Every structure is written in structure tokens, then in C-alpha cells.
Amino acid sequence: MPSALPVYSIVPFAAMLLAIAVCPLWTPHWWESNRNKLVVACALGLPVAGFYAARHPHVLLDTVQDYVSFMLLLTALYVIAGGIRLTGDLRATPLVNTTFLATGSVLASFLGTTGAAMLLIRPVLQTNHERTRVTHTVVFFIFLVANIGGLLTPLGDPPLFLGYLEGVPFTWTFRLLPHWLFTVLVLLLIYFVWDSIEYGREPAPALARDIAEREPLRLEGTLNFVWLAGVLLAVAFLRAPWREALILALTGLSLWQTPRAVHRANEFSPHPMIEVAVLFLGIFVTMIPALELLRTRGGALGVREPWQFFWATGTLSSFLDNAPTYLTFLALGQGLQLPDEVVGVPHAILAAISVGAVFMGANTYIGNAPNFMVKAIAEATRVRMPSFFAYMLYSGGILLPVFAAVTWLFFRT
Numbered sequence: 422m423p424s425a426l427p428v429y430s431i432v433p434f435a436a437m438l439l440a441i442a443v444c445p446l447w448t449p450h451w452w453e454s455n456r457n458k459l460v461v462a463c464a465l466g467l468p469v470a471g472f473y474a475a476r477h478p479h480v481l482l483d484t485v486q487d488y489v490s491f492m493l494l495l496t497a498l499y500v501i502a503g504g505i506r507l508t509g510d511l512r513a514t515p516l517v518n519t520t521f522l523a524t525g526s527v528l529a530s531f532l533g534t535t536g537a538a539m540l541l542i543r544p545v546l547q548t549n550h551e552r553t554r555v556t557h558t559v560v561f562f563i564f565l566v567a568n569i570g571g572l573l574t575p576l577g578d579p580p581l582f583l584g585y586l587e588g589v590p591f592t593w594t595f596r597l598l599p600h601w602l603f604t605v606l607v608l609l610l611i612y613f614v615w616d617s618i619e620y621g622r623e624p625a626p627a628l629a630r631d632i633a634e635r636e637p638l639r640l641e642g643t644l645n646f647v648w649l650a651g652v653l654l655a656v657a658f659l660r661a662p663w664r665e666a667l668i669l670a671l672t673g674l675s676l677w678q679t680p681r682a683v684h685r686a687n688e689f690s691p692h693p694m695i696e697v698a699v700l701f702l703g704i705f706v707t708m709i710p711a712l713e714l715l716r717t718r719g720g721a722l723g724v725r726e727p728w729q730f731f732w733a734t735g736t737l738s739s740f741l742d743n744a745p746t747y748l749t750f751l752a753l754g755q756g757l758q759l760p761d762e763v764v765g766v767p768h769a770i771l772a773a774i775s776v777g778a779v780f781m782g783a784n785t786y787i788g789n790a791p792n793f794m795v796k797a798i799a800e801a802t803r804v805r806m807p808s809f810f811a812y813m814l815y816s817g818g819i820l821l822p823v824f825a826a827v828t829w830l831f832f833r834t
Contacts, residue, residue, distance in 0.1 A: 426717075430710035433465040434745075437707045440465075441700060442740050442787060446809070455695050462703025470706050480709060486661065487586050488705040493665050494582055495533070496694050497652050497672045502536025503689040504645040504679035509638035513549040513631050515616040518558055519609055521545050522565050526605045529570030530577040531653065538567040538791040539687070544638070546802045551631040554619040556806060559799045560815050561612045565605060567791035568783035572601045572776065575656060578789075580738075580747030580778040582656075587751065588764045589771065591657045596768065600776050600831055607823055642683045648675045697790065704745050715752035724750075725757060727832040731773040735781030735824070739788045747778040773832050780824065784816045785809070 440461050444452040451457055473481040511517050521541060528537040545562060549555045571577030573594055575585035581594055648671045655667040683689075724733050730750055737746045751774055755765035762768045782789035786796060786809055796806050807815060 426710050426714055428714070430469075431714060433469050434704075434707040434711040437462070437465050437703045438742070438745065441704075441742055445787065445793075455692070455699055458696060458699045459702075462699055462706075466703045466706035469709060473709060481706075484705050484709055487583070488701065490586055490661060490665055491579070491582060491705075492698050492701065493668050493672075494576070494652070494656065495535075495579065495697060497668045497675075498533040498536045498576065498649075499694050500672050501645045501648050501652065501675045502532050502540055503687050504642040504675050504683055505540055506641040506683045506687055507540055507544045507638060508636075508641075509544055509547065510550075510634060510636040511548045511638065512635060513552050513620075515613050515620050517548065518545070518616055519613045521548070522561060522612060523605070523609055525562065525566030526570035526609075529566055530573035530601075532649065533576055534567050534571040534578055534789060535791045535794070537570065538562070538795055541566060542795050542798050546799060546804065550802065551627050551634060552620075552623055553627050554623060555799075555804050557612075557615055557619060557815075559795065559804055559806060560812070561608065561615075563792050563795050564783045564816070564820065565608055567795055568789050569601070569604055569608070569780050572597050572779045574653075576653060578779045578782075579744040581775060583744055583748055584751065584764070584771070584775065585656070587748070590763070593763060593771075594775065597772060597775060600772070600827060603830065604780065604823060604827060607826070608819070611819065642679050644678055645675055648672075693790075693794070700742075701744070704742065708745050708748065712748060712752040715749060716756040718756065720757050722753065724753060725759075726834045727769045727773040728828050728834065729773075730754065730770055731777040731824075731828060731832045734774045734777035735784075738778045738781045739784035743778040743782045743789060747774060750774045750777075769832070776827065776831075780827070781820075783820060784813065786812055 444461075470481060473484075521544070525537050525541045528540070532540065542559075542562065545558065546555070549558055568578075572581070575582040575589075575591060575594060577594075581589075585591060651671045652668055655664050655671070659667060724730060730753075734746055734750045737749075751764070751766065751771070754770045754774065757766075759770065760767050763771055783792070786792045800806050806812075
């Protein structure tokens with residue numbers, strides 16, 4: 422591997438991230454096609470792949486292996502969670518809604534943020550469909566279930582699994598329990614107070630319908646929890662290729678054993694996973710030179726303290742995909758030659774990168790994949806969701822003060 426690649430070698434990576442951030446807003450119809458995404462990924466990734474295949478094939482091979490492991494886990498979580506269906510219509514009281522959000526915050530670390538969000542968003546919307554004030558509930562659902570809740574295991578959010586593939590121990594993320602607990606509890610408290618105020622403003626007929634139209638919760642596809650436990654054990658205790666073989670087998674069992682009616686009711690489709698596979702193919706390949714440059718020249722950027730890593734990682738994760746952002750700043754930390762406590766960086770630096778990548782994916786609709794999914798499902802049930810910039814007013818007013826408190830509590834120099 423060369424000790425100093427030219428700076429222009431990061432252009433394909435920057436262009437790939439720019440395409441992911443801009444195209445959904447600039448050319449949404451064209452970008453909907455996975456074929457068009459594949460064209461972009463190949464156009465930007467093939468020159469990099471060709472260079473490394475010719476000069477450093479082992480680096481390209483390692484990247485391909487990481488990509489396969491990454492995609493197998495995401496596919497397994499998507500398929501298994503897609504085979505679980507929760508239905509029902511409870512009274513939409515502030516306590517019930519807060520309990521939904523708290524439960525989703527826990528499940529996100531074990532089903533993944535996408536799996537937990539897809540499992541719970543429809544029951545939440547069904548429970549609240551009699552109410553007239555629902556937007557704030559969906560916004561907090563995105564904050565907690567689609568993002569912040571997924572901090573505690575490598576299954577929770579894609580950047581944490583990439584860290585696991587880089588050598589972070591499976592149980593290391595348990596160190597982040599104080600960060601998770603503080604943030605989740607604060608946001609749940611804010612939500613409960615907010616929803617209590619909104620509940621008091623509901624018209625009397627809406628509350629009467631909410632009381633009259635109740636249906637007990639019903640869970641289908643429970644066998645998938647067995648397959649999910651198998652995936653958790655595989656990631657925790659096995660190494661490649663046995664880990665990937667078992668995950669693939671459990672995914673196949675889930676598809677085979679889950680009734681088709683459950684998949685149809687969940688609107689289960691391979692399209693989202695094909696989209697993720699195409700985009701991450703381009704990301705994994707184009708980011709190779711960017712990571713190498715950060716490892717060799719990262720000290721020149723001036724980012725050295727935990728609070729700087731938290732906000733730098735988080736800011737980029739708000740607008741770019743948080744998985745490559747995590748690896749980018751991990752490489753930067755490794756290039757600073759700081760004490761090697763875990764994968765070449767101090768524990769405090771890795772904690773700041775991890776929390777920043779996971780938490781601040783909630784700052785915008787494009788910060789994490791489930792955000793747009795939840796928005797689309799809510800709008801399909803006639804919930805009026807905020808626009809892109811209006812959503813940022815929510816996140817700026819609610820999340821940024823909480824993240825400032827997280828900085829003061831956990832990442833002060």
C-alpha cells in the first residue's frame with residue numbers, strides 16, 4: 422500500500438456520498454430506480470476497483486469480504502423483522518405512546534433500527550389514527566426507534582456492525598449504555614410532556630372514538646424471534662466464514678417458515694435491500710483510498726478530542742450515510758497515533774464516533790435509511806409530516822440541546 426495517495430483519489434468517494442445526499446432531493450424520480458443507482462455506483466467504483474485489483478489485490482479482496490458480511494447481516498435483519506407482524510389499536514394516551522417509543526428504543530439494538538421501525542410504525546399509527554395531532558409522535562419515533570435506540574449492539578445500526586468487522590469486540594458497545602440511557606430517557610420525558618399537552622387539545626369526538634375503537638395487540642410470525650436469536654449468537658461468537666454461513670441459513674429458514682400472508686401484510690419487498698446493496702457496493706469500493714489517506718494524513722485536520730469527533734462524525738452523519746462516516750472518522754482516529762485501547766484508538770474516541778454516527782442520523786430525513794421509510798408510511802395514512810427543512814427545525818430545537826448535554830456529560834476533554 423502506498424504511504425501517500427494523491428488527494429484527488431478521494432473524488433469518487435466524495436462524488437458517491439454527494440449523489441446519495443443530493444439525488445433524492447434533486448432528481449427523485451430518476452433516483453428511485455435501483456438500476457440508475459447501480460450505474461452511478463459502477464461509474465464511480467470501477468476505476469478504484471481496477472486500480473486496487475492491479476496494484477493491491479489483497480486490499481480489494483478484504484473490502485469485498487467486509488461488504489459481503491455487512492450485506493448478509495442487513496439482509497438477515499430485514500428479512501427476519503419483515504416476518505414479524507404486530508397489529509392492534511390501543512387507546513392513544515400519552516403513556517401508551519411513550520411505552521411504544523420506549524419499547525422501540527430497546528428493540529432497535531437487537532432488530533436493527535430498520536427492523537424495529539418497520540415492526541412498530543404501523544401499530545403506532547393505527548393506535549393514533551383517531552387522534553388529530555400525530556405528527557410529533559412520528560417525529561419522536563424517527564428520533565428514538567429509527568436512530569438513537571440502535572446504539573447498544575453491532576446489530577443495531579450499520580456503522581456499529583462495520584466497527585465490529587474492523588475488530589471492535591461485540592460487547593464493546595455495552596459501554597455506551599450510559600449515553601443511550603440518558604438520551605432515551607430525556608427524549609421520552611420531553612415526548613410525554615409534549616404528548617400530554619397535545620392530548621389535552623384533542624377534540625372530544627376524537628377521544629370518544631379512541632376509546633370505542635380498540636383492538637388488542639396481536640403478534641404474528643413469532644418463530645422469527647428464534648432466527649433473530651440465532652443471528653445474534655452468530656455475530657457474537659462466530660467468525661467468518663461460519664458466521665456468514667449461519668446467518669444465510671437463518672435468513673433462508675425465515676423466508677421458508679414465515680406465512681406469505683404476514684409478508685403481504687407487511688408489504689415485504691426485496692426492493693429496499695437491493696437499493697442498499699447497490700449503494701453500499703459503490704461506497705465500500707470508493708472509500709478505500711479515502712480511508713488510507715485519513716490513516717496517513719489525518720493528523721493535519723486538527724480533530725483530536727472526543728467532543729470534536731462526536732460533532733464532526735455526527736454533523737456528516739446528518740447529511741451523508743452514517744456507516745461510511747463512521748469508518749472515515751475511525752480511520753482518522755487511527756491516524757493520530759493515540760493510545761491503542763481498541764482498534765487503534767482510545768475508548769473515548771471510539772465512543773464519540775459511535776454515538777455521533779448513530780444519534781445524529783436523526784437530524785435529517787436523509788441521515789439514516791429508516792427515516793424516509795417511516796415518513797412515507799406515515800404520509801400514506803394521511804399524517805401530515807413536516808417538509809425536509811421543517812423536520813430539521815424539530816431536530817434542531819429538540820435534539821441539538823440534548824446532544825450538547827451529551828457532550829458535556831460524556832465527551833468533555
